[in-house]
Amino acid sequence: MEHTSIDRLRTALLLVAVVSLLSGLALHLAGRTDLAGFVWFAGVVPVLISLLVEILRCLWRGEVGLDIVAALSMTAALVFGETLAASVVAVMYSGGTFLENFAEGRARREMHDLLSRVPRTATRHRNGGLEEVPLDEIEPGDRLLIRQGDVVPVDGSVTSKAAFVDTSALTGESLPARLSRGADVMSGATNAGEPFDLTATRLAKESTYAGIVRLVEEAQRSKAPMARLADRWSFGFLVVTVAIAFAAWWLTGDPIRAVAVLVVATPCPLILAVPVALVAGLSRAAHFGVLIKGAGPLETMARIRTLILDKTGTLTDGRPRIVSVDSHDGMDQSDILRLAAALDQASKHPVAQAIVAAAKVQGLTLPVPTEVAEIPGEGVVGSVEGHKVIVGGDDFVARRVGRTAEGHPALSAGAVLVAVAVDGHMAGHLVMADPLREGAGEMLEGLRRQGIERILLATGDRAAVAERVTEGLGLDGLRAGLTPDQKVLLVLTERKNGPVMMVGDGVNDAPALAAADVGVAMGARGAAASAEAADVVLLVDRIDRLGPGIEIARRARRIAVESVVAGIGLSVAGMIAAAFGYLTPVQGAMLQEVIDVAVILNALRALRIQPYEPVASQAVIDDGPDGLAVKGSI
Structure with missing residues (x-):
């Protein structure tokens, strides 16, 4: 709401300044120079008052900005009767702030798009039917229907056989991803395929998308160190500007040259280019x-x-994955995995959960285990479809079946060896690792x-x-x-x-x-x-x-610095030219307007930054995204 009122004020000031300038020019051409001067004066006053209020606010916060140069130039122009130059400066300043606001608005567009996608309700399964509920009512464990085109409202896992989701708004990935049953889904992703069921794992306020929205809002309220550095530099630039203007007046006795110097220095690109370039970098x-x-x-x-x-x-990756399934007694590798995963359903150990996830990816049906006993840090014992199954460390399982632990000849540092015994026989091993x-x-x-x-x-x-x-x-x-x-x-x-x-x-x-x-x-x-x-x-x-x-960060900062250096260099050159009498106040104002527009457009180049991205491997593992490779006996 506050930003809207500020935008309206800036727009109104620009309209007043432009109408005043054009009306005065029409009167001047009609020979009514006295009335034209009055119209120009009247159009400058609202802009100058607004500017003085902003300067007082900055001084109250202990900040010295280059807006002071704009105020000095307009005031000096009015005092010495250069009402046309003052009017041009008023249009230039109000137009510059309007352009800055427009540029930042464009730079923030992608972030606003992100915020606008926040879902308000979700469709929940309840008592054999569906109900539309506010996000605040969703609890972990609720089963939700995600229709085609819906934005996923909360973090969860796929309950249906598969899901096809588009995460481009969150990650920049151009292609939708196919997720299998049990796969995690970030809130904020869009369902790009058929409707699927999602089991909520977090509250809406704790989900990924809600956190992203909060972080985006924080980012939009931030002010960069370069921008604060620009504020500190502004005092030095202000001193240099006033010194050149005073020297021009003192040495020539012509106050109009001082007015021209002040006009050409207003406003400095330093306060325009930096925020635009960096906010554009944030969006990119x-x-x-x-x-x-x-x-x-x-x-x-x-x-x-x-x-x-x-x-x-x-x-x-942080999640151990099965890299091989080795059979010792001729049992089929998929049966070894299925029995081990069925028993591990009763355990919350990360390795056990990884085994269960791998089996689900393979599409294996997991029966419910019975008579389960878990020995913390060792393994799990229980019955699966009438078979006595033991899953755990190699030593633990070997002792239970009366064998000596043989290890695994290809086991590397960081890998985990999970032994599986069925009905008193060592059926095989699951080799797991946490790869790069x-x-x-x-x-x-x-x-x-x-x-x-x-x-x-x-x-x-x-x-x-x-x-x-x-x-x-x-x-x-x-x-x-x-x-x-x-x-x-x-x-x-x-x-x-x-x-x-x-x-x-x-x-x-x-x-x-x-x-x-x-x-x-x-x-x-x-x-x-x-x-x-x-x-x-x-x-x-x-x-x-x-x-x-x-x-993106490096290039956005480089664009900001380039804009500042070019803008200040052109401004200083214009100030020197004005001091030597080569630029009138009106010409100086027009030159500075061109400089400001140029540096803003240059800063917006940050929106087109295209970072280098290595081409990802297109290899597909037939056995599923968890990278399970089933091997024979060793």
Whole structure:
């Protein structure tokens, strides 16, 4: 509401200034110069009063802006009878603020589109029927119907056989994704296929999309360090401007030259180009699934020299996956997986849940286990379809069936070996691992090309596991076995090499994310604490989004700096020309208007930034997205 009233005021002031200027010109051409001067004077006064009010507000906040130059130029022009020049300055200033508002509005359009998609209600299954309910009434466990074209209202998992969803508004992905039963779905995605059922896993206010909306609103209210730096520079520019104007008047005795100097310096592109370019960068980054919480983090992100990565859930997927199923007694591999997953339905252990998820991806029907007993940290024992099944660590299962644990000859550091026994016989093994995320190596190479000088791994895992997982990545350092406070210490230590970015996803990463110059959280599955502490949130569970985000930040900042340097250079040149009498006040005003429009249009180039994205592998694993590869006996 406040922004709407300000927009209307700026529009009204521009209309008053333009009408006054044109009316005065018509009267002047008709020979009524005295009346023309009065009309020009009358049109300048509302703009000048509004400007003085804004200056007083800034001074009250302890800010000295370049609006003072605009006020001085209009006042001086009126005092010395240059009412036409004052009118041109009034049109120039009100037009500049209008253009700035228009440019920022265009830059924010993608964010507004994101906000406008917030669903208000959802369709819930209840007592054999469907009901339309407000989002606040949805509870975890509720089954919702997501119709074609609907925006997913809350985070949840697919209950139907499959779903076809479009996440382009959140992640920039152009192609919809096909999700199998049990797959997680982010709120804010759009159903691009047939209707499907979704089981809610979070309240609406705690879901991904609600968090994104809050972060976008925070980003829109932010002010960049470069913008604050521009405010500090404005005092120096103000002093230089007044000095040149005074010198021109003092040395020539002509006050009109001083007026021309003040006019050509108003308003400085410094206060226009920076916010437009950085807000455009925010919008562009959001389009690629990188939500930056404000222009300040974006500006800092552009200067990052050191990158510190967490391992589990960040550099790796964070969810153990089955890489092979080995049969020892001739039992079919799918039967081994089905019996193991059926029994593991009774366990909440992450490895057990990964086995269940892999079986569901394979489309296996899982019977309900009975007589289940779980030994924490060891394994699970129970009955499945009349078979005595044991699932757990190799030693645990081997002792139960009277065998010696044989291990696995191809087991690598960081992998987990799950043994499966059926009816007293060792049926086989499931080999599980937490592999590197797809494209992690290419991403790190791309970051080095963008100027990242040091890339470190910081993990609480064992050194042997971390070294094995990151082998061949060319990291500059590896710190294993770290506690949360030790990660913070690492961040603070690395600051001697320049600004530091920390990327993590867990609660234990939150302190280090807060300590870093820029903290980046994996927002899709990461802990809420890490997302709150971070300055940047990756909206999709893909680490390769980091590269485009940093590239957009660097290019947006470069565009802002280019606009400022070019604008100030042209302004100073115009001021010198005016001081030597080569520009009249009216000509100076017209020149500055051209400069302002040019730097705003240049700043809007940030909306067209197209970051480099490595071509993702198109290989498809027949057995499903969890990457299950079924192998024979060893």
